[in-house]
Amino acid sequence: MDLIQSQTDFNENKKDPIQSVGQISHLALDIGGSLIKVVYLSRSSGNSADHEEETPDSSNGTLGVPNCDGKHPIFEGKIHFAKFETSNINDCLDFINSKKLHLGGFQHHDDLIKEKNFIKATGGGAYKFTDLFKEKLGISLDKEDEMDCLVTGANFLLKAFDREAYTYINSEKEFVQIDHNDLYPYLLVNIGSGVSMIKVDGDGKFERVSGTNVGGGTFWGLGRLLTKCKSFDELLELSHKGNNRVIDMLVGDIYGGTDYLKIGLTSTAIASSFGKAISDNKELEDYNPEDIARSLLRMISNNIGQISYLNALRFGLKRIFFGGFFIRGHAYTMDTISVAVNFWSKGEAKAMFLNHEGFLGALGAFVSYTKHNLDTT
Amino acid sequence: MDLIQSQTDFNENKKDPIQSVGQISHLALDIGGSLIKVVYLSRSSGNSADHEEETPDSSNGTLGVPNCDGKHPIFEGKIHFAKFETSNINDCLDFINSKKLHLGGFQHHDDLIKEKNFIKATGGGAYKFTDLFKEKLGISLDKEDEMDCLVTGANFLLKAFDREAYTYINSEKEFVQIDHNDLYPYLLVNIGSGVSMIKVDGDGKFERVSGTNVGGGTFWGLGRLLTKCKSFDELLELSHKGNNRVIDMLVGDIYGGTDYLKIGLTSTAIASSFGKAISDNKELEDYNPEDIARSLLRMISNNIGQISYLNALRFGLKRIFFGGFFIRGHAYTMDTISVAVNFWSKGEAKAMFLNHEGFLGALGAFVSYTKHNLDTT
Numbered sequence: 001m002d003l004i005q006s007q008t009d010f011n012e013n014k015k016d017p018i019q020s021v022g023q024i025s026h027l028a029l030d031i032g033g034s035l036i037k038v039v040y041l042s043r044s045s046g047n048s049a050d051h052e053e054e055t056p057d058s059s060n061g062t063l064g065v066p067n068c069d070g071k072h073p074i075f076e077g078k079i080h081f082a083k084f085e086t087s088n089i090n091d092c093l094d095f096i097n098s099k100k101l102h103l104g105g106f107q108h109h110d111d112l113i114k115e116k117n118f119i120k121a122t123g124g125g126a127y128k129f130t131d132l133f134k135e136k137l138g139i140s141l142d143k144e145d146e147m148d149c150l151v152t153g154a155n156f157l158l159k160a161f162d163r164e165a166y167t168y169i170n171s172e173k174e175f176v177q178i179d180h181n182d183l184y185p186y187l188l189v190n191i192g193s194g195v196s197m198i199k200v201d202g203d204g205k206f207e208r209v210s211g212t213n214v215g216g217g218t219f220w221g222l223g224r225l226l227t228k229c230k231s232f233d234e235l236l237e238l239s240h241k242g243n244n245r246v247i248d249m250l251v252g253d254i255y256g257g258t259d260y261l262k263i264g265l266t267s268t269a270i271a272s273s274f275g276k277a278i279s280d281n282k283e284l285e286d287y288n289p290e291d292i293a294r295s296l297l298r299m300i301s302n303n304i305g306q307i308s309y310l311n312a313l314r315f316g317l318k319r320i321f322f323g324g325f326f327i328r329g330h331a332y333t334m335d336t337i338s339v340a341v342n343f344w345s346k347g348e349a350k351a352m353f354l355n356h357e358g359f360l361g362a363l364g365a366f367v368s369y370t371k372h373n374l375d376t377t
Numbered sequence: 378m379d380l381i382q383s384q385t386d387f388n389e390n391k392k393d394p395i396q397s398v399g400q401i402s403h404l405a406l407d408i409g410g411s412l413i414k415v416v417y418l419s420r421s422s423g424n425s426a427d428h429e430e431e432t433p434d435s436s437n438g439t440l441g442v443p444n445c446d447g448k449h450p451i452f453e454g455k456i457h458f459a460k461f462e463t464s465n466i467n468d469c470l471d472f473i474n475s476k477k478l479h480l481g482g483f484q485h486h487d488d489l490i491k492e493k494n495f496i497k498a499t500g501g502g503a504y505k506f507t508d509l510f511k512e513k514l515g516i517s518l519d520k521e522d523e524m525d526c527l528v529t530g531a532n533f534l535l536k537a538f539d540r541e542a543y544t545y546i547n548s549e550k551e552f553v554q555i556d557h558n559d560l561y562p563y564l565l566v567n568i569g570s571g572v573s574m575i576k577v578d579g580d581g582k583f584e585r586v587s588g589t590n591v592g593g594g595t596f597w598g599l600g601r602l603l604t605k606c607k608s609f610d611e612l613l614e615l616s617h618k619g620n621n622r623v624i625d626m627l628v629g630d631i632y633g634g635t636d637y638l639k640i641g642l643t644s645t646a647i648a649s650s651f652g653k654a655i656s657d658n659k660e661l662e663d664y665n666p667e668d669i670a671r672s673l674l675r676m677i678s679n680n681i682g683q684i685s686y687l688n689a690l691r692f693g694l695k696r697i698f699f700g701g702f703f704i705r706g707h708a709y710t711m712d713t714i715s716v717a718v719n720f721w722s723k724g725e726a727k728a729m730f731l732n733h734e735g736f737l738g739a740l741g742a743f744v745s746y747t748k749h750n751l752d753t754t
Contacts, residue, residue: 033631033648034655087656128633147640193626193649196640208640210687210721214591214680217626217652225603225654225661225669249570249594254410256505263524263573263585271410271501272570275594277602278411279464284602284661292602303591303680310587310687344587 026369027101029092029141030149030361031125033193034217034232035325036084036092037362040101043077079366081359083325086125093136102139118142120365122149147198149364150190151206154321156367157356158183165321165352168334169342176352187317189308190360191324193217197311210311212304216326219300226296227289235293236330242294247287249275273299294332301333305340305351312341312349320351325358403746404478406469406518407526407738408502410570411594411609412702413461413469414739417478420454456743458736460702463502470513479516495519497742499526524575526741527567528583531698533744534733535560542698542729545711546719553729564694566685567737568701570594574688587688589681593703596677603673604666612670613707619671624664626652650676671709678710682717682728689718689726697728702735 023043030037084092096102102119121133121141133141157164158178166175188198188206195215200206220232229235245268251260252267253276259267274295277287308320320341327333334353341351356363400420407414461469473479479496498510498518507518534541535555543552565575565583571594574587597609606612622645628637629644630653636644651672654664685697697718704710711730718728733740 033626033652085656124628124631124633124637127635128631130633145639146637193631193652193655194647210683212680212683213625213647213650214676215649215652217649217655218676221624221626221649221651221654222599225651225664228660247598248590249410249598251501254501254505254570256501256507258504260501260523262522270571270590272592272594272598273590274598274602275410275570275592277598278570278594279462283605287602299591299595303589306587306589307684307687310684310691314687314690 024099024101024103026120026366027096028120028362028366028369029122029126030146030359030365031086031089031121031123031129032325032361033124034086034220035192035358036086036089036123036125037325037359038080038082038084038092038095038101039359039362039366040080041077041366042080079363081356081362083358089125089129089132093132097137102137120144120368122146122361122365144365144368146361147196147206147208148204149361149368150188150196150323151198151200151204151364152367153360153362153364154188154200154323154354155183155203156363157354157360158321161355164355166355167350167352168331168338171331171335185315185317186319186321187308187312187315188360189304189320189322189324191215191304191322191326195304195307195324197308199311199315199317209315210307212307214300214303216324219296219326223293223296226284226292229289229293233328236297236328236333238290239293239297239332240330242288242290242292244270244291244295244298246291247276247280247295248273248298249278270298270302297333298336301336302340305337306344308337308351309341309344309349313345318349320349321354322351323354323357323360327353327357329353329357401476401478401480403497403743404473405497405739405742405746406499406503407523407736407742408463408466408498408500408506409702409738410501411463411597412569412735413463413466413502414702414736415457415459415461415469415472415478416736416739416743417457418454418743419457456740458733458739460735466502466506466509470509474514479514497521497745499523499738499742521742521745523738524573524583524585525581526738526745527565527573527700528575528577528581528741529744530737530740530742531565531577531700531731532560532580533740534731534737535698538732541732543732544727544729545708545715548708548712562692562694563696563698564685564689564692565737566681566697566699566701568593568681568699568703572681572684572701574685576688576692576694586692587684589684591677591680593701596673596703600670600673603661603669606666606670610705613674613705613710615667616670616674616709617707619665619667619669621647621668621672621675623668624653624657624672625650625675626655647675647679674710675713678713679717682714683721685714685728686718686721686726690722695726697726698731699728700731700734700737704730704734706730706734 025041027040117139119139122144123146126141126143130141133139159180163175165178166173185199185201188200190196193216195212196208197210198206199209223229223235248270249272251265251269251271254271257267312320322337338351341349402418404417494516496516499521500523503518503520510516510518536557540552542555543550562576562578565577567573570592572589572592573585575583576586577583600606600612604615625647626649628642628646628648631648634644689697699714715728718726
């Protein structure tokens with residue numbers, strides 16, 4: 001698997017050498033409640049030229065595509081990744097326009113369809129912003145189902161790349177070799193603003209079995225109100241330095257320092273997230289934002305881990321892949337999710353993470369170009 | 378079933394006519410992370426004298442005890458209920474002392490035990506405050522297991538009283554007749570500061586199968602920080618007037634007003650609790666405390682309902698009884714939990730509530746007096 005670091009956000013993207021229009025194709029978008037994820041292909045350089053082992057922030061950058069068993073010859077080249085905040089959608093439109101990415105989409109040969117220029121898009125924003133894309137860029141959004149794209153994107157990554165899925169236990173990242181003949185079934189948990197849980201049985205064979213509205217949007221929304229942080233990454237960074245025991249009510253706080261081992265709870269287990277705020281006689285500003293961010297991250301990660309496990313259990317699934325932009329390769333998030341899955345399943349189920357976690361939907365929309373009879377030049 | 382309104386908190390309790398020591402017995406305590414629940418028996422008046430159909434706040438008051446199929450003759454009289462905040466434990470000690478409740482406990486006949494005066498107590502505080510009770514009141518706490526007490530209390534209520542369990546659907550309270558021969562198995566969900574989920578198979582036959590640290594302490598702790606409310610009840614009252622759509626990100630907010638019916642989500646379903654705070658460019662003080670309280674209550678109630686359902690499903694349990702002081706007979710809380718259980722189970726499982734929801738543990742400790750060879754005078 002080949003990963004090459006390049007652009008991370010719009011400003012950095014500007015530094016990236018402009019590709020000529022003919023070299024860029026297959027622009028695909030996943031427009032979520034918080035973030036727009038952008039994926040496109042460039043053919044400007046060969047695959048083998050600038051390989052690197054891994055990027056420090058693999059949520060952005062480029063990905064050299066192997067030939068995928070010859071199935072996807074149109075994907076020869078490099079896949080580029082970028083993201084924007086949905087609330088700053090104009091930055092995304094400017095980015096696409098400045099790089100002429102929208103001209104590398106595809107044209108329908110179907111005469112029944114009047115509009116000629118389409119790009120693949122998924123997520124709720126593909127519906128919400130249809131008119132805006134038409135007006136600003138003169139393109140139509142060819143909508144792909146969100147769950148379909150998440151599954152297609154995850155299957156694509158898991159099959160095409162060796163070093164994509166990994167476990168994260170005790171701060172140790174370990175890549176997992178996926179046997180392509182033994183990939184299904186698995187539970188896919190995509191943590192965006194909200195959380196979707198999808199039982200995947202094969203290519204295009206899946207069911208959204210559950211979800212929770214306590215997701216990345218809750219972490220960032222509540223975190224913003226509680227800490228006055230300016231960005232999601234700043235909130236994650238804060239949580240890194242915090243101590244959840246300051247504000248969480250632990251079993252030991254209730255039991256006077258002792259465990260409640262009869263039901264498997266040690267004195268340091270959290271009995272009630274934010275429960276110490278009940279009796280502390282402190283105001284919000286008396287707490288360190290770091291400690292609040294930590295408690296919040298732990299509460300939400302643990303909750304997602306628990307609900308995921310309970311759904312995996314329903315269907316006898318041993319492997320849970322976590323994706324979505326909430327994770328961002330953040331150590332404490334992954335540790336908490338891994339511990340939750342391990343704790344509740346008594347070691348039976350395993351949490352795994354994906355290097356390109358945030359781009360499942362966008363990659364699914366990208367791959368969906370191959371479903372059509374396309375002009376790929 | 379006979380319910381008689383009397384004391385609600387310490388100040389009101391003072392107005393209650395003092396019972397003479399000999400008429401009071403079986404003081405039992407459940408000392409949790411947030412609240413101390415107090416139960417005791419008085420024999421000062423007969424059962425039939427002052428019956429009322431129902432109290433507006435059934436979480437406090439007294440309960441006339443029927444003869445329970447002759448099994449518990451020592452419980453003839455009225456059971457009194459009171460509660461105190463654990464952080465104000467001295468109020469509770471003063472209350473017990475002023476009414477001499479601790480002298481109506483029991484004395485062990487076992488010569489091996491040196492200390493003569495015991496009262497039954499459960500919850501973590503029974504461990505944490507052992508020394509305080511000894512020092513201030515000269516009594517020892519005879520500790521009963523917390524889960525054991527919750528189950529014993531629930532079984533006692535469900536068997537002894539006809540109008541105890543009810544469903545709450547579309548704001549309609551409907552009492553459920555429990556067939557004593559068809560009570561088990563059921564899932565007991567006790568929502569205190571944290572949440573315990575217990576599979577109950579019979580008297581003393583149970584297993585704590587799950588729980589969550591997102592409970593009443595989280596609602597009250599986070600709510601206090603976000604709204605500056607002074608009490609749990611004030612926060613509940615606020616939530617009554619709020620609108621969660623102001624701050625929650627709905628499916629329609631992402632999809633431009635349309636549903637995502639393919640996966641069963643209408644445009645008004647919550648995609649991400651507190652998700653609108655991401656992009657609103659508002660500070661905490663720009664939101665109405667009412668709306669924040671509403672979103673928080675809905676997030677936590679829905680989450681508890683979902684995890685409860687998933688655990689009921691694991692074990693094929695159709696009935697879920699919700700107890701604990703979080704609920705307080707609050708309409709929106711019960712509506713949200715009922716809707717969550719109904720939504721996730723597709724109507725298969727049923728949420729039920731208990732009139733004396735907050736006192737399960739204390740009642741269990743109370744009933745545990747009958748396990749011993751007691752001097753009940």
